[in-house]
Amino acid sequence: MTVTAEHSTHDLRRRLTGHLVAEGVLRSPGWIRAFSTVPRERFVPAFTLRTADGVRGVREGDTAYLDTVYSDASLITQRDTSGTATSSSSQPRVMATMLEALPDDDSTSVLEIGTGTGYNAALLCERYGSPNVTSVDIDPDLTAAARQRLHAAGYAPTLITGDGTAAHASDGPYNAVIATCGLPRIPQDWLAQVVPGGTIVANLGYGLTVLHTDEHDTVQGHFLPEMAAFMTARGSSSHTNGGHQGDMAALMRATGSITTVHLQCDVTAPMSRFLGGMLHPDTVDFTLTGEDGHVVHIVQHPASGAWARMTMHDTEGARIDYDGPGGRNLWGERLPLMTAWAEAGRPGPERYGLTVSGDGGHTLWLDGPGGRSWELPA
Incomplete structure (x- = not known):
């Protein structure tokens, strides 16, 4: 890149970060620094996005490439043979919302489910340090490409090719698990991968939930006000x-x-x-x-x-x-x-919460675990 281009991407990162701060989804100094520092363009050399005129392809070198990379948009980076999207760089607003729900501690060890492009893993590395970050993806092509891009950007997390809905305890248990893919239920294997008092941030259906573990292998917490739906995790048949x-x-x-x-x-x-x-x-x-x-x-x-x-x-x-x-x-x-x-007065998702028991049972509740509740089917 030329000096002019570097100044341009720096300004674009600062602009996007400022937008996320103004929206109130980016608040803590650690994450503000991460979004201001990590070069998103290194992880999305080509992508498609949906516009009013249909799906549009964008690649490095196009006139609108950098402006689109640093817009608050989800960028589709891989599709299967049927045209179904299988990987993306998620909307920065949603990424910031979920990352802000992680512990505000520099020594946090975190397991990311769904490496994808590697951009979210880079943000985690910038915030917590590469030795504290492990990322899993079932697609070997994605992990291989992400490894190269992360290395080129100066990050070296542990990358694993495998089913993220199963156990990966080589570096665990972790202080936190964050899933950048959609899940029907919290996998039971995750409960043993998080330390007591640890955090799980995940997308279930259209909800973003932040759960905390206890010493009884139970996780419990609320949904965030923001709603989103990620691509469903590709993994074991019980989680698709x-x-x-x-x-x-x-x-x-x-x-x-x-x-x-x-x-x-x-x-x-x-x-x-x-x-x-x-x-x-x-x-x-x-x-x-x-x-x-x-x-x-x-x-x-x-x-x-x-x-x-x-x-x-x-x-x-x-x-x-x-x-x-x-x-x-x-x-x-x-x-x-x-x-x-x-x-109940049409409450938002933040008034709902979830309890996941050690045997994998899920209970949805309103306002508190002792309030009105519904056992969810497996």
Whole structure:
């Protein structure tokens, strides 16, 4: 790079960091320094992003490359043969939100699940030092590329190619675990990888949760106000979605049992999606408009074949058609949780919390572990 280019990237890093500080998601001096220092462009030489005009490809040397790298945007850096995104550099706002939830201690040892581009690992190294950072990714191509980019940027964390949802205790137990991929549940193997009093920061469905361990192999904590959804972790079958969306036209025609319901909330609102994701981490949701003009909300469970189709009559009334093993009604399972949310005054995600027991059981609760709670299915 020329001196002019280095000055340019320095100014762009400072601009992005200032934006995150102004937004209130970046607060502590350690993380402000990390975002101001780590060169994001070293980790994303080429990427795609979604714009109003569709998906656009950007690579190093393009006119808008550096401005886009230092925008508050998620950058897709890898897709599989079907075109599905499998790796990205996450939106800096969400990264800052999750990193700020980690311990504010220079000696923190941290296990990152999902190395991806290596940029988040570089931020961790800048904050805590390379010897204190271990990062795991299931994709050998990603870990190989990240190792080269991290080394070129002056960082040398321990990188492991493997299933991040399983145990990796070579450098553990750790003071903290942070997952940069989406998870249906907190893997039970993680509980033994965090010291008592340690921290787990993870994305479950549309929620970002910060949990703390105790001496009884239980983790517990609240969700953050920010909501986000990461790419689902690629790993053991017990921690993946386990299926693909079925034919939408067929689901629109499918017949089954019928019931009608009175709604107290918008089932597509962010909090409805948050609660639905907590209860059903392995379903597919989509909204369509039928030939008659009615809006239709469909929930499908690919692994079992269960489905439920909600056809809106008006803002408060709907018909539900459903079928599945044992007559399962997916919308019928969700609506009590959504109704309880509406009756509680429509609180944000920060009033909800999660307890994960030593045997892997997950309990969602409102306002405190002793408040109203719901056992979540495995």
